[in-house]
Structures are given as C-alpha cells and as structure tokens.
Amino acid sequence: MMPRLGLLEWARKRSPWMLHFNSGACNACDVEVVALLAPRYDVERFGVLNNATPRQADILVATGPATRQAAPRLVRTYEQMPEPKFVIAVGTCACSGAPFKTCYNVLCGVDKVVPVDMYVPGCPPKPEAILYGITKLLDLKNGG
Amino acid sequence: MILDTRFFFRVLVFPGFLFLFSFTLFCDWFERKVMARMQNRMGPSYAGPFGILQPFADWVKLLTKEDIVPEGAGGLALAIAPIISFSLLVLSMLYFPLDGANAFSNEGFEGDLLLVLALVTFANFLLFLLGWSSSNPYSGIGAVRIMTQFVGYDIPLTILSLGPAFLAGSLSLSRIASVQKVPFALVIPWVFAFFLLALQAELEEDPFDTPHAETEIAAGYWTELTGRKLAFVRFSEDLQVVFGAVLAADLFLGGPYGPAFELGHGLPIVWFVLKALFIIFMLEFVEAVCARLRIDQVVRTNWKLMVPLSLLSLALVTFCIPFVQSATGGA
Numbered sequence: 132m133m134p135r136l137g138l139l140e141w142a143r144k145r146s147p148w149m150l151h152f153n154s155g156a157c158n159a160c161d162v163e164v165v166a167l168l169a170p171r172y173d174v175e176r177f178g179v180l181n182n183a184t185p186r187q188a189d190i191l192v193a194t195g196p197a198t199r200q201a202a203p204r205l206v207r208t209y210e211q212m213p214e215p216k217f218v219i220a221v222g223t224c225a226c227s228g229a230p231f232k233t234c235y236n237v238l239c240g241v242d243k244v245v246p247v248d249m250y251v252p253g254c255p256p257k258p259e260a261i262l263y264g265i266t267k268l269l270d271l272k273n274g275g
Numbered sequence: 276m277i278l279d280t281r282f283f284f285r286v287l288v289f290p291g292f293l294f295l296f297s298f299t300l301f302c303d304w305f306e307r308k309v310m311a312r313m314q315n316r317m318g319p320s321y322a323g324p325f326g327i328l329q330p331f332a333d334w335v336k337l338l339t340k341e342d343i344v345p346e347g348a349g350g351l352a353l354a355i356a357p358i359i360s361f362s363l364l365v366l367s368m369l370y371f372p373l374d375g376a377n378a379f380s381n382e383g384f385e386g387d388l389l390l391v392l393a394l395v396t397f398a399n400f401l402l403f404l405l406g407w408s409s410s411n412p413y414s415g416i417g418a419v420r421i422m423t424q425f426v427g428y429d430i431p432l433t434i435l436s437l438g439p440a441f442l443a444g445s446l447s448l449s450r451i452a453s454v455q456k457v458p459f460a461l462v463i464p465w466v467f468a469f470f471l472l473a474l475q476a477e478l479e480e481d482p483f484d485t486p487h488a489e490t491e492i493a494a495g496y497w498t499e500l501t502g503r504k505l506a507f508v509r510f511s512e513d514l515q516v517v518f519g520a521v522l523a524a525d526l527f528l529g530g531p532y533g534p535a536f537e538l539g540h541g542l543p544i545v546w547f548v549l550k551a552l553f554i555i556f557m558l559e560f561v562e563a564v565c566a567r568l569r570i571d572q573v574v575r576t577n578w579k580l581m582v583p584l585s586l587l588s589l590a591l592v593t594f595c596i597p598f599v600q601s602a603t604g605g606a
C-alpha cells in the first residue's frame with residue numbers, strides 16, 4: 132500500500148477533503164453526495180472530510196449545471212481553494228447540462244467555467260459511483 | 276549538568292516533543308474513531324492499520340498545500356499566531372509528570388498548575404488574534420466567540436482545579452497526582468463532573484462548539500486558514516484536547532500512578548495514557564450525544580450556573596478537607 136509512493140503522494144491520496152457546491156442542481160445529486168457522508172457509505176473511511184470553507188478543500192464536488200447566476204460564484208469558490216485542487220462534476224447536469232442544456236439561464240456543464248478533472252455521470256449517480264470517481268481521481272493525480 | 280544529553284532526550288523525544296506529537300495524533304484518531312462508532316460509522320480505516328495514520332496523513336497533506344494570505348489580513352499575526360500557540364501548548368504539556376517526573380526531569384515546582392493554565396489561556400488568546408486578523412467576518416465572529424467563551428469558562432475551570440489542589444495541600448501537578456491514594460474523582464465526584472463540563476467548554480466541543488458552528492459561521496476562526504497555518508492550528512486544537520485530558524487525569528485520577536499504589540509504579544506512562552484516553556472518551560461521548568447551544572445560552576450557562584456552582588463546590592471541598600484527610604490518613 133505505502134511503499135511504492137512517496138510520503139507526500141501517500142498523504143494526498145489518503146486525505147482528500149471535499150467541498151460541495153451546488154450550482155443549480157435539482158437536489159437529487161446533493162442528496163446522493165450527502166449520503167456519502169452518512170453511515171451507509173461513510174467516506175471518512177477513506178479520509179474524506181466535508182469542509183465548510185473552500186480554503187480547506189482539495190476537491191470541489193460540483194453538482195448541477197452552471198447557471199448564469201451561480202457561475203461567477205462557482206469560479207470564485209474554485210479560486211479560493213489552495214493548490215493542488217481538483218474538481219469533480221457529479222451528475223449528468225454537471226457533466227453536460229443534460230435536460231437543462233437549452234434553458235435560457237443555463238451555461239451547460241460546469242466544465243464551461245472551471246476545469247473539471249473527473250466526470251461522474253448519472254441522474255443522479257449512485258454514491259458508490261461518486262466514491263469511485265473520487266478514488267480514481269486521486270489515483271490518477273498521485274501516480275498510481 | 277542540566278544541559279546534558281538526557282535533558283535533550285527527555286525534552287525532544289520522550290516524554291517530550293516526539294512522544295507528545297505522536298500521542299496527539301493518536302488521540303485525534305481515537306476521537307474520530309469513537310465519534311464514528313457513536314454515529315454507527317466506521318471512521319478512518321485505510322490509512323495505516325485501522326486508519327491509525329489518518330491524522331498524520333492529514334497533517335502532511337496540509338503542510339504541503341498552498342499557503343494563501345487573504346487580502347487585508349494582518350500579515351504578522353496571521354503568520355506567527357499558529358506556531359506560537361502550538362509552542363505554548365507543547366511547553367505547557369512538558370510540565371506534566373507524564374512518567375512520574377516532568378520533561379525537565381524534576382518534580383516541577385509549587386504552582387506549576389497555575390502556570391500551565393496560564394499558558395493555555397495565552398495559546399487561546401493567540402487563536403483569537405488569528406481569527407481576528409484574518410479579515411473575514413466569519414473568522415471575526417468565531418474569534419470573538421472563542422474569547423467570550425474562553426474568558427468565561429476559564430474562571431470555573433481554574434476554581435474547580437483548585438479543589439484537588441486544596442485536598443492535596445499543594446499547587447504542584449506532580450504532588451497533586453502523587454498524594455492520590457484514592458483518586459480524587461471518587462473523593463470529590465461533584466468537582467470532577469463540573470470540571471469535565473467546564474473542560475468541554477474550554478475545548479470548544481459540543482454542546483459548546485459555538486466558535487466552530489458550521490451551520491452559522493462556516494468554519495469559525497479557521498475559515499481563512501490554509502496549508503501550514505491550518506496544519507498547526509488543527510494540531511493545536513488536538514493538543515488542547517490532550518492537554519485537557521491529561522490535566523483531568525492528573526488532578527482527579529492520580530496521573531501516572533496505577534491503582535495498586537503500594538505495589539510500586541509499574542509503567543507510569545501507560546497509566547497516564549490510559550487515563551487520558553478514558554477522559555477523552557468521556558468528552559467525545561458527551562460531544563456525540565449533545566446538540567449545540569446558542570452563544571447566549573453558552574454565556575448564560577457560564578455566569579449564572581458554572582461560576583456559582585464552582586464556587587459552591589470549592590466551599591464544599593474546603594469543608595470536606597478534614598474528613599478526607601482523617602479518612603485517607605493525611606495528604
């Protein structure tokens with residue numbers, strides 16, 4: 132488990148703290164994200180902590196399409212996070228805008244405004260899928 | 276000579292810095308695990324065996340994150356407050372007779388109980404300064420709440436810690452620990468109970484965690500902290516919990532001395548660690564079952580309930596001293 136990686140990669144991989152941002156989701160995705168923290172899936176097993184402020188987060192879990200109103204706030208939240216930082220788009224809306232794509236107030240997926248590192252499609256995706264996305268992302272970014 | 280290798284070993288390795296460092300990380304893991312089990316979760320499980328390295332992983336990760344200083348924040352205070360409060364807490368921990376003597380390999384001095392309490396107050400004042408200088412309304416409110424709460428609950432805590440001191444007839448930490456043939460927690464249980472309650476408030480744990488109230492003020496005075504600063508502030512908080520537990524174990528549970536007092540000391544540090552973990556378990560238990568009070572309720576509880584109660588219980592202790600001393604054969 133540990134020896135192949137350096138101490139730093141190991142620490143980053145074992146301690147991904149997340150911040151949840153809803154930029155216009157229908158709330159189903161948010162409930163699935165919250166289910167991650169609850170006893171059944173308990174992401175704290177993997178060291179994931181939910182944080183109240185972007186300053187302490189490593190992963191921005193974005194749900195919902197980027198709406199015109201929320202987009203600047205999403206960007207600002209992203210900019211407030213310290214490097215290294217990653218974004219996971221959770222739900223088909225966050226990936227592409229899905230059913231709301233053609234709405235007058237929607238700018239499609241969140242990747243239109245912030246760089247997205249991992250897409251987790253589904254409407255809404257299962258908590259297992261989100262968890263898989265998070266672990267996969269950490270594996271990719273921290274070399275194995 | 277005082278500056279020999281033994282001195283450095285005791286201060287830097289055992290029972291000094293290195294031991295305290297690993298013990299604090301272990302306690303953090305223990306707290307999180309207890310909390311998780313109380314909530315029917317697993318808690319950290321994959322970083323090292325049983326997730327025991329989780330706090331270490333968090334710490335290393337935070338040390339290497341980008342360090343952001345918000346615009347308009349007080350640069351110097353923000354830069355040095357975390358590290359100084361951390362050092363003050365480590366210094367205060369060195370005065371505890373962790374393995375029968377303190378880290379300076381002596382018996383301490385008459386009054387080091389008051390010294391460690393003062394050091395912790397300073398450390399908390401620095402945390403207030405930290406929140407205040409980070410130019411964020413949430414941090415500001417969190418900082419003011421720390422101050423309100425801490426200044427208030429420091430009074431009952433100090434008064435209550437005088438109870439064991441009166442019984443032992445001494446203000447020295449090692450002497451208070453060593454005279455307890457019967458743990459003071461059994462002799463004066465009411466003081467022990469109030470002490471734990473005041474401690475809960477000092478450590479900003481539920482039901483008194485208003486400075487961190489996530490639902491009201493983001494992360495309180497931590498809101499703007501990143502990287503190294505956050506690593507040290509988090510560590511200070513954990514160290515403070517350990518401090519509280521060790522203080523309670525020293526004053527009320529006989530510190531490094533085992534229950535079979537007459538049979539010699541055995542392994543003093545093992546007793547101290549077990550007692551501290553027991554106290555931490557009690558604190559976490561209360562935290563897990565309680566909801567948060569509002570800040571006005573916290574302050575009211577302090578001045579209307581805790582201060583009079585602690586004074587009364589101290590009066591009761593003074594009244595009890597002759598009986599206790601005749602029962603236990605003198606202190």
Ligand code: SF4
Nearest residue numbers: 157159222223224254
């Ligand atoms: S992906 Fe589906 S569940 Fe998620 S926000 Fe969009 S519509 Fe709602």
